[in-house]
Amino acid sequence: MDEASERPLRADAARNRARLLDVATEVFTVRGVGVPTEEIARAAGVGVGTLFRHFPTKEALLEAVMVRRLETIAARTAELAAGTEPGQAFFDCFRMVVEQSAGKQEFTRALAEAGVDVHASLHRSGELMRSRLSTLLAAAQRVGAVRPELGLPELIALLVGVGTATEQLTADPQARERIFDVVFAGLRPH
Template identity: 55%
Template sequence: MTPPKRASGPGGDRPLRADALRNRARVLEAAEAVFAAHGTSVSTEEVARRAGVGIGTVFRHFPTKEALLEAVFVARLDRLAAEADALIGAEDPGEAFFSFFARVVGHAATKNAVTAALAEAGIDVRETTAETGRELRRALGALLRRAQDAGAVRPDIGLPEVLALLVGASQAAEHVAGDDGVRARTLAVVFDGLRAAPDHAE
């Protein structure tokens, strides 16, 4: 079970009140939408306006813009891990695996922009997301195994190869940003390489 969020700064060992938790969630949701639409250079004031809160509320939860970017990044990975977990019991394991792969790639541009901004600020993204990253890899590994057991994905592919393909496909998607047709065809090529040969399928 996820522990309650706690206040930032002095007295940060206090669990947040319900209204503070709601405000924090609104700020995170607004920040993700604003960064996705306008890039990470957008002002914190714009995030506050989108969330319908004062700038002071934003800074109470996220003392710096880097802290806000970091929280957005971690929240996105948390959500992806939860979505992957929810798909593990899907009736069609192959469809679950490929649809999740496509979803991750679809969010590549924003993810890569936030990653770059954090790296530029000197934040170790790998360290920051270590726990959430492990959960995401675990869930993705489960999706892969189920898809392979169902004969939908070739049996000689492991999680490291899938992660490498995800990185490559995400960079390709960012490169062709705005051209959904090229992105869809590129993904189709990747998926063709991942699919099991007819003699491996059930």
């Protein structure tokens, strides 16, 4: 990293960057990753030059959106673990992760097609998320709310699978709830 990129952003630049990420997250999630960067800048109320100062390419913007999403989910997971009974925290977190993963596959695919090493880009935030999930899982298992044989790899696979399944049911909220009911019943000890 060069010295300029290590300096903290001015307050207005930090607000612009945060606004761009907020808008990009919303627009890409709702309309897909094909939305031009000019539309993102316009929706955020900044010029395209401002967008490109913060994110030199569309891929850099997509990557920043994905990193931010993971960091936000990890922070919310820690809040749930600290403020809720362990079993409830686990199931609330499971639901939140699935709901927040909407569009993730499209983001990942777009980055991979652009030659971005997605795993390397998300390594730090992904490790943080895995650590938080592991802690939450262990706490829920200690209180008997989750099957003791479930490991972190299986939990992550279930999160990915349920996320994919529920994306297919966006128009049917009752069907989405039935999926959560079935999966949660399977996660509880018998």
